[in-house]
Amino acid sequence: MPFGLTFLTASFAIAGAIGASIPLILHLLNRERARRLIFSTVRFIQMSHQTNVRRHKLKRLLLLLMRILMLALLGLAFARPFFADAPEIIQKTGGKRNAVIVLDTSYSMQYEDVFENAKKEVGKILDGLDASDAACLILSSDNARVVAPLGSEFAHIRTALNNAEPSNERTDYLDAMQTADEILQPIPIGEKQVYLIADMQKRGWENFIETDKLSPDIQIHFVDVGAEKPQNYAITQISVPPVVLKEQKASQLVARVRNFGDEPVENLQVRLFIDGNVIDSVELDIEPDDFADAVFKVEFQDEATHTGWVELPEDALSIDNKRYFTLQSLQSIKVHAVREEPRTRGRYQTVETFFMKKALASGRAAVQIDFTESVSVPNTSTLASVDVLILADVAELSSGEAERVKTYVAAGGGLIVTVGNNISADTYKQQLGGETGLMPCDFVQTVGDALDREQFRVLATVKYEHPIFVPFKEPNHGDFGKARFYRIFQAVPTKDASVIAAYDDGSPALFEKPYGTLGRVLCFTSTIDREWNDLPIRAVYLPFLHESIKYLALKDVDAAPNYRVGDSVELKVSDDENGEAARSREIAVFNPNNVETRLQRNEGTTEVRSRGSVFYDDTAVPGIYSVHTSGAVPSYFVVNVDTTESDLAARDVEELTSMLKGTVDESVEEKPTAELVAQYHEDVEKNQNVWIYLMLAVFALAVTEMFVANRV
């Protein structure tokens, strides 16, 4: 309020207001109370009365108004009014204005014609500036960009303004405010103004803290261009199974649609596109400020990487109506087991993998598992096609075999090691163990008697938060405590390994260790068949085995990449045996508009920030990006908009002003010159002189009132 009227003694103003009502009350009380008088004839009175009464009424009204005004003004004069701010004093600090114009370019500005209006508002501000003033234009989304530095050449600013386009990024006003403050702070003279032309989204002020306040000498002006009651809906989340296996039960893809408006949305059509084709469509009704989930069933017959999106019909803000995803479909998981030759026990020949094979085969209806087995570790090429390798009580490994296993795991393979009577603790320690080994544990000794069925251990501790055990977490979802373990191999975890299940005596039952970039190894300290325990005949055996296989096989697609606009994307290029050659290979990234970017995977280039990775930064457009490496199948990643921006709720401008407006720090304020002080006092005095004029007005009114009242 630049010219706020304030009172020195406000009580008089109240007294004046009460006083002003007195004539009115008197007027109302005296109204129509006429004395009766019998007169000989009213003939002559009647003749005179008609014209006179109207004049008389008018006169009385005029007198009443004058009397009310007189008392009100008198009260006002005694209250000593003065104008709170003296505009002159500001002008005295130098006529020049320095205006930093911040234009919001976040994607919420794409709402209807909000952005065009905002540009017009900027134009108006520029029109209002003089040649001596200076201006600067900042485009603000999740970061601030100074597109025209502070200066008097407004033509530059206008050009930059004309070229300004709304981005696909979210809002963060604080960065822009900080930048504006930094630009204005060092300026020694003139007014300092910040203009924020934006839709004032609440989201943009979320991270405000006290230190984000503007300097006290900076004035902030808000130009709210946001729509009055914005209506918007968006897909805020998609939960996609990273890998869709050929299962009998189709996988579910769930898209969460949120209605940010204050009106309900009915029959909203949500469509699922996969590989460019409409697959399914669902209709949703969503209450205001609520969400609903669209559930789609997806099924694939092939084994490939798929891209797709979920789409909503057009609304006022359409950028958030599409959300992209990638998913992988697999035909089957390939499991290869290495075992010893069948052993003879009495009349029967037993194979270590007997129960395992049965278990994996019987799960076909749920997960397609292709099981193969051999007595030695297969060659590299065979191993490359295997998802999970099981070493089932393998007594010894040759160094070649051990190397192949290591390479296989390092390249992302999954390995399960189980023990038994054949296993040689030392061999494992030598071939696969040690500091750099892949073994999660070092075997110590066997304990318990496999034939003594009276003495046994049970599984007492299970890490249910581990992906393998998550399905067993709920009550009645499988009881590991029922299985009896007569004999186990005591072992100690190696570096980086963790124990995910243990027996009741505390001995570890299951170890896990990551190896290489994606490889994982599990080690079970008992047999996988019934030789040392009765786990295979327990209900949990089959699901446990399945979950373990799935865990190892699908690990590399667990973290399906989902980037947001503006994110830097790390593209991994796996090192294989001829890695040196691969380093010089070119990577081409096609953005959703099919614009190609070539990334050189050479050491020293800016894109390369860590070994084996290339960074791609140009993710301004939401959509599906494809990555092509020579001699390899193209891979995909998706970039989506940050839907926190879709909530168009705005913050009150007055609230923002008080929030951002800094308090004057007396200690750092410059000492005003004597001339300025004198000028200030003069201004203050001038502002308090109002009462004199008020008294003069009262006097003039009193004289007029007297004149009118006496004129019959």
Next chain:
Amino acid sequence: MQQHSTVGRTFLDPTILARIGNLELIAKFVVEGFISGLHKSPYHGFSVEFSQYRQYMPGDDPKHIDWKAYARTDRYYIKQFEEETNLNCYLLLDTSESMAHPVDDAQPNDAATAENGAGTPSLSKLRYSSFLIASLAYFMAKQRDAVGFAYFDDVLRQYLPARSSTSHLHSILLTLETLETTKNTRMGTPLHQIAERLTKRGLVLFISDLYDENHEEVIAGLEHLRYEGHEVIVFHVLAEQELEFTNFETGRSSEALIRFIDSENDAEIITTPQAIQESYLSNFNDFLDTYRLALRQADIDYNIITTATPIDLALASYLAKRQGVL
């Protein structure tokens, strides 16, 4: 005649007379005071002229028998006289309701006293007129003039033919004591009726406030009298308040409203007297001018007197006119 003493004038103040109450006494007081105030009485030599004797006929009043003649002639003779007066005076009074204004202070029991707007003691136009008529009648009787009296509102209420006897004077005074006002004023018809009745020419004194809606009728009535050969004097009696439109008890505020109620037709009007005074006076003067002009044209003497005018002034006006008649 304007030279009568100030002492006498003081006692002739109508408000003081009003306290006397007895009309005859008032009349006597006024007339004798008035006469004594004159330097010289210009009127004397009125006497009963003997006409003839006539033989007594049964049925004659024995008191008229001339006993001296009987003694001389031993026959009964009746002594006859010439009619003793030389002027017939007719006093006409308007007794419409408006004449009761302003309400008489001298009548303390009158419920309407409180509504009287006048701040000073006053008497109603009717009472003032009664004094005037009583005084005139007394004065005329003193001069042996025959006095007739009639009062009327919209009809002729009473008519006493002109006589010069003392008993006639008493009956006039008695009639005056019992006067009552009525609501209507339509003086045209009664005036015509009276004009028809007055066979002998004389002096007609008409006392009224002339608040007749139809003033042309009034003027026509008066012209009728004039046409019959009478000398006509109009005493236009008004209250000071009516004439000046002031002296309303309005309290501290000059802006106070007054609800004026018409004494005759009960019409009401609320206004501020001060605000309309100028306009009222203009209208009222127009009204007076209308009569003044019309009556002058008809050669009728027109006098405006207020209830505050000393009664001897009215008498003087009569005397001046009488002189012209004789």
